[in-house]
Structure formats: structure tokens, C-alpha cells
Amino acid sequence: MNGTAFRFLAAGSLRYLRSAAKHVVKGVLGRPHRYTDTDVLYRQYVRQLLGGPRIARITCRCSTLEGAGSQALLTMRAIRFARAHGLTYCHTPLRKLHHADRPMPEWAAAWEAQFNLGAGETTDTRDAVNFAFTFPVLQALFGVSDDERPFEQALVGEFRRKYRLDKPRTVQPLPSVCIHVRRRNRHDFHAEDSTDMACVAAVVAQLRRGLGELGLAYTLRVFSQGDRSEFRALDLPDDCLFIDADPLWSMREMIDSDLLVTTRGTFSHVTGLLCDGVVLADGSFASQPGWLTYDAGGAFDTAALASAVSAKIRSASGR
Numbered sequence: 001m002n003g004t005a006f007r008f009l010a011a012g013s014l015r016y017l018r019s020a021a022k023h024v025v026k027g028v029l030g031r032p033h034r035y036t037d038t039d040v041l042y043r044q045y046v047r048q049l050l051g052g053p054r055i056a057r058i059t060c061r062c063s064t065l066e067g068a069g070s071q072a073l074l075t076m077r078a079i080r081f082a083r084a085h086g087l088t089y090c091h092t093p094l095r096k097l098h099h100a101d102r103p104m105p106e107w108a109a110a111w112e113a114q115f116n117l118g119a120g121e122t123t124d125t126r127d128a129v130n131f132a133f134t135f136p137v138l139q140a141l142f143g144v145s146d147d148e149r150p151f152e153q154a155l156v157g158e159f160r161r162k163y164r165l166d167k168p169r170t171v172q173p174l175p176s177v178c179i180h181v182r183r184r185n186r187h188d189f190h191a192e193d194s195t196d197m198a199c200v201a202a203v204v205a206q207l208r209r210g211l212g213e214l215g216l217a218y219t220l221r222v223f224s225q226g227d228r229s230e231f232r233a234l235d236l237p238d239d240c241l242f243i244d245a246d247p248l249w250s251m252r253e254m255i256d257s258d259l260l261v262t263t264r265g266t267f268s269h270v271t272g273l274l275c276d277g278v279v280l281a282d283g284s285f286a287s288q289p290g291w292l293t294y295d296a297g298g299a300f301d302t303a304a305l306a307s308a309v310s311a312k313i314r315s316a317s318g319r
Contacts, residue, residue: 008042008137037061037130041138044129057088058138059128064096068111068247069267071097075117076273077147078131080155085142090128091118099247114248115270116162150288156273163255163274170256174219175313176277177211178257179204180250181224181231182265195263201233202298203261203280210302214310218258223250258312278308 035043041055048054060078062071071094082089093112100107112118131138139147151159182195204222211218222234223242231241242250251271254260258277262268264285272279273288280300283293292308294300 008045008141037133038137040127041129041134044127045141055087055129055141057090057125057128058082058131059090059092059125060131061092062132065098067098067267068094068114069265069270072111072115072117072270073266074132074135075115076151076155076159076270077135079117079121080151081131081135081139081142081144081147083155084144088128089121090125091121091123092125093118093123101247110248113166114163114251116165117159119162119165148286150286151273153289156288160274160276167252169276170252172219172256172258174217175259175309176253176257177207177218177220177259177261178254179220179222179261180254180263180268180271181222182263182268183224183226183230196296197230197233199282199294199296199298200261200263201235203294203300204234204236206298206300206302207261207280207305210306211309214306216309216313221253223254259309278305278312280305 044055058078058081060075062074066074079089081087094108096104097108097111102110129138135147139145179200181197181200208220220236220240221242222231222236222240223245224231225244228238228241228243231243234241242253247267251267254271255274256277257275260272260275260277260279262272262279262281264282268281269285272281272291279288279291281287281291281293283295287293292300292305
């Protein structure tokens with residue numbers, strides 16, 4: 001038992017006794033009482049220490065203040081944790097997400113169908129520990145120190161297969177280049193994740209030069225939110241800018257691209273994970289093996305990108 005386990009038990013004992021007392025009192029009064037996610041983990045860990053069944057099931061019920069990208073990424077991490085430790089992942093469908101642009105049941109159902117992360121998973125979440133609100137302690141109890149590490153390629157392949165169950169890849173007449181630019185919108189509260197437009201402008205300029213040297217005909221689209229005037233630095237025609245478009249459609253278009261440029265934020269990161277094209281990502285954030293990266297000034301290895309794009313186009317059907 002490590003130090004984290006001792007601290008968890010010491011702090012959790014009094015907290016759990018208080019919760020149990022509330023459970024009894026509310027039961028007498030005929031009022032419902034729900035144990036917290038931490039209570040559930042505490043109870044199961046103590047039972048395990050006393051020789052009872054080991055922690056065997058986890059789920060992921062995320063904060064309703066998080067958007068689709070954040071909730072999907074945390075669910076992916078819960079699935080990875082379960083696979084790595086021989087646990088059963090029990091899927092909790094998305095029920096409420098931030099940034100809704102339609103009635104919440106419709107919004108949540110649309111994103112649940114978008115990711116399909118529950119495909120093939122049990123939905124019986126009884127006694128399942130909620131990874132979303134307990135993962136720092138849960139990881140420490142299982143000896144995991146780095147949850148920000150890249151996903152294994154086999155698991156990325158699994159996420160892509162789930163996504164593709166009802167969304168076959170759309171083949172475009174020309175190679176598709178998509179750029180996601182995270183900007184603040186009316187729902188936003190993560191100001192620090194807003195993309196540096198000067199950096200993106202440098203990426204776009206170098207990208208266009210590099211693709212031009214390949215003599216490649218392609219379509220280029222930028223997906224973002226905000227006012228069109230904010231994107232003048234990109235020096236692109238208006239018909240390249242898809243501003244405040246349907247986010248579900250936008251994500252699907254970017255996932256289907258041959259070359260995807262991602263920026264800050266979980267929406268971009270999840271889109272990159274599900275894209276089987278070439279991904280050029282912000283190098284100041286954790287990236288996946290095989291992704292190319294650009295630096296804070298927007299510079300990247302043009303030769304490496306040209307090689308990757310050429311290989312991708314050669315392997316694409318009908319090109």
C-alpha cells in the first residue's frame with residue numbers, strides 16, 4: 001500500500017461515516033440519498049483490503065460543465081485504464097454536455113452517436129467506480145503515474161472502428177486539408193485554450209507553400225467559431241472559412257480529411273485521434289506517435305509533411 005492509499009483511507013474514513021449516517025437518516029425520512037463517487041471507491045477499496053472482491057468495474061460520468069471533446073477524451077482514458085488493468089468498462093451514455101445548440105436530450109444523443117464509444121460495452125453500471133471524478137486516486141491506487149501519455153495505436157484503432165460503425169469515410173474528389181482553429185465562443189470558459197492566430201497564420205502559409213511545391217490540387221477548409229474578421233491573418237478566401245458551422249458535421253469533415261491541422265483543446269485532440277489521415281499538431285501539447293508537430297512560431301518540418309502527404313495520397317483509393 002502506497003502513501004496515496006494511506007492518505008485516501010485516513011481522509012475517507014470520516015467522510016464515508018458521515019455519508020453513511022446521512023444515508024440512514026434520509027432513509028428513515030423517506031428521502032433518497034446517493035453516495036458520492038469517492039464514497040463508492042472508498043467502500044470498494046476497503047472491501048478489497050479486507051479480502052473481499054477486488055475493484056472490477058469502472059464507468060465514466062463526466063462533469064456536465066464539459067463539452068463533447070472533453071467528455072469523449074476522458075471516456076477514452078477510462079477505457080484505456082480498464083483495458084490496462086483487467087477491469088470491465090461499463091458505459092454511461094452522454095446525458096448532458098456544455099455548448100449545446102439544441103435541446104439537451106437531442107444534443108447528448110447526437111454526440112453519443114458521433115463517438116460510439118459504448119459500442120460493444122456493457123451498460124450495467126451498478127457498483128462501477130466513476131473514473132471521471134476519482135481518476136487521480138484510482139490511478140495512484142493502481143500505480144499509474146501518467147494519464148497524459150499517448151494512446152496505444154491498438155486502442156486508437158479500436159476508437160476509430162467504433163466511430164466508423166455507422167460513418168464510412170467520405171471519399172472527396174480532391175485531397176482534403178482541414179484546419180481546426182479553437183476560438184472563444186459565447187459558451188466558453190477556457191480562455192487559455194484559444195489559438196494564437198499568428199501561429200496558425202504561419203502554419204497555413206508554410207503549408208500552402210509546401211503543398212504548392214508538390215503540385216498538388218486540394219481543397220482547404222478552416223473550421224472555427226467567432227467573427228470572420230478574426231481570420232484575416234490567414235489570408236484565405238471566404239469560401240475556405242467554415243465559421244460557427246454545425247460542430248458534429250465539422251468534426252466529421254475533419255476526421256475524413258487527408259491532412260488535418262489541430263490546435264489547442266480536447267475537441268481538436270479527439271478529432272485528430274479519430275482521423276486516419278496525416279495530422280499536424282501543436283507541438284506544445286502531448287501528441288500521438290506518428291503525428292507531425294509545429295512549434296510556437298508555426299514552423300514545422302516541410303519535407304516530413306510532404307513525404308507523409310505524398311504517401312497518404314498514393315495509398316488513398318482512386319488517387
